Amino acid sequence: MIETEKIFKYRIRLTKSSDSLPRAELRRMLCDSVAESGVKYAASKNWPKVALGPCSQDGEASISEYADICLKESVDVEELKLKLAPYISGGFKVEEIEEIPYSLCSLESLCEYAGYLLSPVDGETLKAMDNSKAEIEILHENGMRELKKARRLIYDIKSLGGNDVEIIVKLSTLRSFGLERILSALLGLEVGAVKLNRLRRALYWARSDGSLEPLRREKN
Structure with a gap:
């Protein structure tokens, strides 16, 4: 019987400032943080195994960003948070960590929709x-x-009153068209000459009946 190495998976929720690292650099920063923290990590091509969730666009505000990391040992989530926190940089901050089953599908596969607050x-x-x-x-x-x-x-x-609009859109659609183009095409909706403020408030996964469930229920 072949013994396989046990891997422990942890889901990290991060918040970001308005001047945080671009998404292209987020994964590298997380890999470096895991390596420098001293935890025993599972590797992929000599890099810590880190999988990002669907990231918000550059220059776009979001309440949370997500990533999964894989370790070779089980670590208390609060201890892991303390070990990682000093190395998380680029305008990001670790808010929560939870251990999840290793077999759980990736965030990219799970999350199909995103909810936004738009104005004006x-x-x-x-x-x-x-x-x-x-x-x-x-x-x-x-x-x-x-x-x-x-x-x-x-x-x-x-x-939501005033010039604020809440929209839930499929992520594949968002990548293909962009919110501004979708809004402009809908009768009675016009994106003003002023820059459109976009806040990604939540990510959603679809139930078998077509209803949506937020990845995490945000408080703000």
Whole structure:
């Protein structure tokens, strides 16, 4: 019988400042932090095994960023937090750590939707919800053009009063089109000349019945 090495997986929740490291550098910073902390880590190509969750875009505010790390030993989560905290840099801070089953799927695979608070957005969100005709044009690399129904690209959208709008959008859609383009295509919604402030408030995974469950229930 072949014995396999036991691996312990931990999910880290980080907060970030407005001038934090770009997402391209976040993984390297976390790998360096794990290596310098002194914990016995599982390696992949001589680097600590670290998997990032879906990251917010550069220049975009978020309440939380997530990552999974794999260790060769079981460590109390508070002890692990104390060991990692001094080495976490670039405008990030460790808020929570929890041990999760090693077999649990990755954050990238689990999280399909993101919820945003946007401002300023002018228009009537009810019209946007009912607008099944608005379309977005996609230009493919081969030169072919395709039209997609804009309303189908979002899960939910609602006004929070004033010029604040809350929207839940599929992450694959977000990467393909961007929030500004989706909003502009929906009837009655216009992104003003001022820069659109975007705060990613939550990540969601989809239940089998199509309802969404937040990865973590944020307090703010």
